Amino acid sequence: MSKKPLILVTNDDGINAPGIRALISVMNSIGDVVVVAPDSPQSGMGHAITLNATLYSKEVHFDDGPQKEFSCSGTPADCVKLAIRELSDRTPDLCVSGINHGSNASINVIYSGTMSAAIEAGIEGIPAIGFSLLDYSWNANFEASKPFIKSITENVLKNGLPNGIVLNVNIPNSSSEDIKGIKICRQAKANWVEEFDKRKTPQGKDYYWLTGKFVNLDGGEDTDEWALENGYVSVVPSQFDLTAHHFIKDLNSWDL
């Protein structure tokens, strides 16, 4: 049995996306790799799971790398569950998700299938990292990301992560020499201001496309948005205990 760590790779852009191909190539240089990823794009799926439909999975081969790969008809969170319980020979030592085509910094963590896959692994007690590049295009260049991904991954394997915490890593869309380094950050208090594009079907029925503008009103220099705007890779330790502990005392003073 291999003494190398077993690394589970997944994403939300689909198993054939260039981003996951880049991530697999880095992970093959670190450990044994099993890939379980959606068979179609699942962006914006958040932490959806498939409760009312069947799940299909099949072994696939996209390149001549040593990794074992399975596509799955479900969401990113489904992929992680299925990988751990059914498809992987042993429990993965690490789960990495991405490289996402586009930012998952600040409030995007909430909508992100990439980060939900990492969080799902974290819930299962497996150290996990979500990686995203700030380039939404399918043909984004992931080369400059690779050394940062390798360094962060090796650090997580060496140091571990506390129960309940996963890492949200975002990488500026710059060349290697323009990326200034890595910053540990907090999630910026930013949000999307939606604009619905209202149209009519050829039959005259109203419908909408969801569009929006990203607005960052958080002036802090310790945020992921600040780091990215200033040329740094951002690393936010993210937790899935959503309790706002600091507000419990106030709530106890309410007349409930």
Place this chain on the structure above:
Amino acid sequence: MSKKPLILVTNDDGINAPGIRALISVMNSIGDVVVVAPDSPQSGMGHAITLNATLYSKEVHFDDGPQKEFSCSGTPADCVKLAIRELSDRTPDLCVSGINHGSNASINVIYSGTMSAAIEAGIEGIPAIGFSLLDYSWNANFEASKPFIKSITENVLKNGLPNGIVLNVNIPNSSSEDIKGIKICRQAKANWVEEFDKRKTPQGKDYYWLTGKFVNLDGGEDTDEWALENGYVSVVPSQFDLTAHHFIKDLNSWDL
């Protein structure tokens, strides 16, 4: 113009679910009500949003109450976005989501469409509460929940909620006289242990159903699971800044 607060009501079980009907009836006794809810069940959708498909919405009438109602083809988070930007005449003063048919306590908050709708409203700066009853059946009895829902809602309207915090309220499946009161709690560290039910299609192809067991290894008496098991309504203040602030210092000591 009405001086009553405008309350946006949504859910994830669908606009015709008995749970949302019960919630609407309570809200009609407190304010003006606009309902924007999914036209089909959206359980387990987490914080999914519809990026790659069109959204439909239409005005509907399910009973003779004074509320204005719209069904929407999207997810619970879509419903909230569409309500605020397109369907509501003015910005709602409050958003309530539910009453969910089934628990959204502890880790379920992550998978819950009900809570994601409340969180979406919170992101938009609107005070928000998710309500869930610990009975998964369609014909659950919501009567005992109503006085607690009314009291918590009136308190939120009176006291407000800080930016970035929404309430996750779960209600035991008991009669009014057996519910002991309301407890402010933290989210229990519990999780689901999945068991995939592997089957074959009539054509011989493997497929899976996701099933699982809920496991609570958190012995704390300050958790939502403890409160519910002991006959209390649980209220957890929940936040969407996922930053694990306490781990930032440790991460800064890594060799990145």
